Amino acid sequence: MVSQSYRVSVLALACIVILTQSGCGIHVADLLHIRHIEAAPHIDGKVILYPTGHFVRHAVVQADLSLPPEPGNKDWYAVLIMLTAYPRQGVTDPASIQIGIIRYRSHDFAPTAYIGIQKENERSVYRWRRDLRLEGDGGHAAIALTDDRIMIEFNGQKLLSIPRREVFRKGARPYIQVAAQVNQPGDRVSGAIRNLLVQSDDDATLDPVTTPCVYEDPELHMTRAGNDYDAQGIFKAGSGFSMFVETFGHCD
Numbered sequence: 001m002v003s004q005s006y007r008v009s010v011l012a013l014a015c016i017v018i019l020t021q022s023g024c025g026i027h028v029a030d031l032l033h034i035r036h037i038e039a040a041p042h043i044d045g046k047v048i049l050y051p052t053g054h055f056v057r058h059a060v061v062q063a064d065l066s067l068p069p070e071p072g073n074k075d076w077y078a079v080l081i082m083l084t085a086y087p088r089q090g091v092t093d094p095a096s097i098q099i100g101i102i103r104y105r106s107h108d109f110a111p112t113a114y115i116g117i118q119k120e121n122e123r124s125v126y127r128w129r130r131d132l133r134l135e136g137d138g139g140h141a142a143i144a145l146t147d148d149r150i151m152i153e154f155n156g157q158k159l160l161s162i163p164r165r166e167v168f169r170k171g172a173r174p175y176i177q178v179a180a181q182v183n184q185p186g187d188r189v190s191g192a193i194r195n196l197l198v199q200s201d202d203d204a205t206l207d208p209v210t211t212p213c214v215y216e217d218p219e220l221h222m223t224r225a226g227n228d229y230d231a232q233g234i235f236k237a238g239s240g241f242s243m244f245v246e247t248f249g250h251c252d
Helices: none
Strands: 006-008 026-028 045-050 059-066 077-085 096-103 112-118 125-129 138-145 149-154 157-163 174-182 192-199 213-216 220-225 228-233 242-245
Touching: 045 220, 045 228, 059 077, 059 096, 059 174, 077 138, 096 138, 096 149, 174 192, 174 220, 213 220
Parallel strands: none
Antiparallel strands: 006 026, 045 174, 045 213, 059 138, 059 192, 077 096, 077 174, 096 112, 112 125, 138 149, 149 157, 192 228, 213 242, 220 228
């Protein structure tokens, strides 16, 4: 069993709230070979689904995202879908693009949609979309990747359509993350993911996720009922080991 850490892009929402900070990488294991990773000092807690498949030429991920309130939480928490690139040598902050729902203190913890883009080894740029009307605590989010473009939709409204090269360099190997994240130790993670569908290079249609690998920080978990997932637990930094688990599918 290998025990190593690799820096990859996983939401890194601490950089959303305090944009003056830099170097906001997250320690996560190589998806294909590592089962457990030693817990590094965390700036946040997360639980992540990794749908299996090849998403280099073509990728679609969509889901109904909801962020139920956690009245006792003291800082931000979020749920999201993301396309990010496998890290290569010399890269500490891989390229990524995401859409999600966040609750944060300065907005009285009201659920707010956002878009985040990070170019390779650059600072993340996030845009709050308070103008978007939510359905309860969230809405339907989708990201689509083709050979030359990336599109984001929310509740059927196209929010973004940009050239692929503006996010991912030539030769990049994107993959999908579906995650819930919490910033403050002692706060409870939140996030309901419903009707999760993906389409890979090899798929002709959108299909339910059948074999996701799952990454869990200490005390945080993802439960599953059919094609619906719920994040649970209280973030306790430094309380144990982060790990990849095979509750729902193989990690390699």
